[in-house]
Amino acid sequence: MSDPTTTEKPVAPEPERPARSRAASSMQSWLPTVKDSVAAIVLALLVGAVLIMFSTPRVIESLSYFFSYPWDFFKFSGIAVFDGYSALVRGSVGSGSSLVRTIERAAPLICAGLGVTLAFRAGMFNIGAQGQMILGAVAAGYIGFHYDLPVGLHLLLALAGAIVLGGLWGGIAGFLKARTGAHEVITTIMLNYVGRFVILFFLGKETFQRPNSDNLLSPPVNDSATFPAVFGLHLGVLLAIVAALGIWWLLERSTWGFEIRAVGANPQAARTAGMSVSRVYITAMVVAGMLSGLAVSMMVLGRQDPLTDQIAGSVGFDAITVALLGRATPLGTVLAGLLFGALSAGGLTMQAAAGVPPELAQVLQALIVLFVAAPALVRGLFRLRGDGQAVGVEAKGWGG
Amino acid sequence: MGRMSVIEAPEATTPQEATVRDRADVARQVRLVVTFGLSTAILVYFALAIEDPQVTYILGERVTQEFRPKDLTTTWVSWLAIATSLVALVLAALDRYPRRGAGLALALLVGVMFYLGFLMWAYTDQAGAFQAAIANPIPGTMRIATPLVLGALAGCLCERAGVINIAIEGQFLAGAFFASVFSSIAFTSLAFIPLALVAPFGLLGGVLAGVGVAAMLGLFALRYQVNQVVLGVVLVAFASGLTSFLLGQIPGDRKATFNNPMILDEIRIPVLADIPLLGQALFEQTILVYLMFASVAFVTFLLFETRWGLRVRSVGEHPKAADTVGIKVNRVRWQAVLLGGVFAGLGGAYYTVGSTGAFDREVSAGTGFIALAAVIMGRWHPIGATFAAVFFGFMWNLQNQLSFVDKLPGELLGAAPYLATIIAVAGFVGRVRPPAADGEPYVKS
Incomplete structure (x- = not known):
């Protein structure tokens, strides 16, 4: 992976030069990327259309007399696909309330995705967003429903609790990697499971139990600890934008971000250049965990979701896909998060209005990422011209 | 350790x-x-x-x-x-x-x-009226470890050839689903398949599905050079979505036809099964467990004693050198990935025909990731990975057995296997070194 010769020569810290050359080439490299991504989405939607067709009973029935009257098959297929996708569009961006739902779903994905992105840039594969979110939820929920505090302070404390506990949980994996070399893929997976039992432990306690309920379910947080809302959209989502800007600044403009990228590119070279690789691992994982904590605070403090052991849902794992689709850049993560939020919000409407199974949204998400990651395939199918080189995520291999 | x-x-x-x-x-x-x-x-x-x-x-x-x-x-x-x-x-x-x-x-x-x-x-000192007895942990350990070992073998094969396989969970899910479907269909078409072979026929479905996901892994990783970490995560999401989608497509009245598999019978090997302590654990199990034992020996032999195994390891460590001496790098990688799919598919089949029967959403419950952890803990060696997987099975089984005893809180018991893994990895395994070219596509220059 790393050529032994590269460890000898220190990396000259010249953050200016790569930044300028990237700005110069951005016009050329940007357009094909967008073209590829759009083509990938179209291709994924085409595959999705086939799945919609075969999940519609009418279409299946018309297949039995396909050879005597093929028109029915095409007509019914067309109707089914149109119904499904128009419901997808309506449910994601069609109206004010659906737009709100899209953004509310996108915001946690973006935050948790940024955490995965940051760890990726430091050469680590953070599968632990799930566990970090759960721990954040415990803190935010406990502060949120157990205490009665003044309006602004309560929110701030609950938010801080989520961020701090999420950061600590993420930091464990970073600390173990830095001190003992324990692989972060193992430790974060295990910490996800441990996190689940931590929340189960708390949910079994009297304090966390919702009155008059037999389920392991906490009360929602008090109103004084919720984000203020405008047009039904809680303002916590703004924090996702702030976080994205902050991470962009950290990665691209700060010394620490330069260290992260250097360690991610080549830890040996970074060490030779005098950087503390251990510190980068620990701090990157702490900040990644803090971002996961922020993500779950949008659910607990924004949507007032009660705590359950399923509080993080699939956000923790979708965050990985979002970060990878966003090519481990903050802007890309935001866009990918919005796309996933739209698919997830629209998927609900698709199920309700057109009877399309909700799992289709998940399949579509997976296919989009797959096709975006395989530009050669998409270009071949659509006869697009490309620069012939794939833009990949920085962390290759196991980063061992 | x-x-x-x-x-x-x-x-x-x-x-x-x-x-x-x-x-x-x-x-x-x-x-x-x-x-x-x-x-x-x-x-x-x-x-x-x-x-x-x-x-x-x-x-x-x-x-x-x-x-x-x-x-x-x-x-x-x-x-x-x-x-x-x-x-x-x-x-x-x-x-x-x-x-x-x-x-x-x-x-x-x-x-x-x-x-x-x-x-x-x-x-000792159990509070309740019912006094649980200490029971033999080995049979349960072996059963729980079976899919983990098989998944870990798939991971070893792929990664020794230089292809990162995070998609073991996806292979499990696909294998579990199609094992159930194949066995169910075989049961409804008994005219062609004898009753005794209905459940093993499900294994065939599992293998085909595992190889199918492996083929996607190979296609995108080797042909289109997709980043393999991305690919693995995506394939898990894809397999999870697709199996749930297909499960939803089975109409309620047809469940018996498509998702009602027969479960593998336990086969007792006459004399050996009477060995005290170990006999029941090792020689009174389903054919899947025996296949697991055979697979460990087979993969270890294949990787370290055969010419093909040497080639696999060489394309995983230094593909350029392998290419120089005339080894077709991508062909060997394809073979390793597809063979890995066989084992992962068998592992997936455990979750339906090997244990509980019908397929349900997310039936493997993240164990594919545990198998992945076992690969890393076992340092990309089939024997090491097997021991790591058995260690998991042991901890899980201990948790099952102790759930009858009220000495420890249930949550601590539940978290114990994962905590033990963290301690084992951080305290004893430490820094591990993956195959040098793991995850790097090879482009002939």
Whole structure:
């Protein structure tokens, strides 16, 4: 992976030069990327259309007399696909309330995705967003429903609790990697499971139990600890934008971000250049965990979701896909998060209005990422011209 | 467990230079003293906390006509465990702890004795009217470990060839679903397939599905050079979505046709199954467990004793060098990935035809990721990965067995396998080195 010769020569810290050359080439490299991504989405939607067709009973029935009257098959297929996708569009961006739902779903994905992105840039594969979110939820929920505090302070404390506990949980994996070399893929997976039992432990306690309920379910947080809302959209989502800007600044403009990228590119070279690789691992994982904590605070403090052991849902794992689709850049993560939020919000409407199974949204998400990651395939199918080189995520291999 | 992680100081080989100790030696000694000190202290606590030293035990897995509970006084077991741990502690403190094989054996012995000492504490003084008996952990361990071992073998094969396989979970899900479907369909078309082969026919479905996901992995990783970490995550999401989608497509009245598989029968091997303690665990299992044993031997032999295995390892370590001597890098990688799919698909089949029957959403519940962890813990070696997977199975089984005893809170028990893995990885396995070209697509220049 790393050529032994590269460890000898220190990396000259010249953050200016790569930044300028990237700005110069951005016009050329940007357009094909967008073209590829759009083509990938179209291709994924085409595959999705086939799945919609075969999940519609009418279409299946018309297949039995396909050879005597093929028109029915095409007509019914067309109707089914149109119904499904128009419901997808309506449910994601069609109206004010659906737009709100899209953004509310996108915001946690973006935050948790940024955490995965940051760890990726430091050469680590953070599968632990799930566990970090759960721990954040415990803190935010406990502060949120157990205490009665003044309006602004309560929110701030609950938010801080989520961020701090999420950061600590993420930091464990970073600390173990830095001190003992324990692989972060193992430790974060295990910490996800441990996190689940931590929340189960708390949910079994009297304090966390919702009155008059037999389920392991906490009360929602008090109103004084919720984000203020405008047009039904809680303002916590703004924090996702702030976080994205902050991470962009950290990665691209700060010394620490330069260290992260250097360690991610080549830890040996970074060490030779005098950087503390251990510190980068620990701090990157702490900040990644803090971002996961922020993500779950949008659910607990924004949507007032009660705590359950399923509080993080699939956000923790979708965050990985979002970060990878966003090519481990903050802007890309935001866009990918919005796309996933739209698919997830629209998927609900698709199920309700057109009877399309909700799992289709998940399949579509997976296919989009797959096709975006395989530009050669998409270009071949659509006869697009490309620069012939794939833009990949920085962390290759196991980063061992 | 792996004490090999400590770099053996070359000075230690000759007696008169053994006094020269570098930092690695000191760190090793500190770690050993801390470990054995802790284990001794905990064991002493266990021994002293026991009030009524009476437990019952059975050599079988559960109480039957054949296995009646027998009484046992725990005092001597507890103190024997403490003595063992103490001996190791003294050896470590005097820097006389043996290295290599002997050291590993002693560590294992301390581990087993610690387990027994813990069991004595856990099963004595039970509060309820129902007194649970200590049962044989090995059969349950083997059953739970079966899919993990098979998944880990798939991971080893892929990654030794230089293709990262995070998609084991996806292969499990696809394998589980199609094993169920194949077995169910076979049952409804009994005219063609004899009844005894209906459940094994499900294994075929599992294998085909596992190879199918492996083919996607190969196609996108090798043909289109997609980043393999991305690819693995996506394939898991894809397989999870697709199996749930297809499950939803089975109409309610057709469940019996498509998702009602027969479960594999346990096959008893006549004489061997009567061996006490181990017989039932190893020789009265489903064909899937026997296949798992065979697969471990097969993959190990294949990777380390055959020409093909050498090629696999060479394209995983240095594809360019392999190419130079005329090995078709991507062809070998394809073969390894597809063969891995066979084992992962078998592992997936465990979750339907091998255990509970019908497929349900997310039936494998993230165990594919545990198999992945086992690959890394076992340092990309099939035997090491197998031991890591069995360790998991053991911890899970212990958790199942202890859930009848109210000594420990359920959440702590539930988290124990994962905590134990973190401790094992952080404390003993340490830094691991993947195959050098793992995850790097090879483009012939």
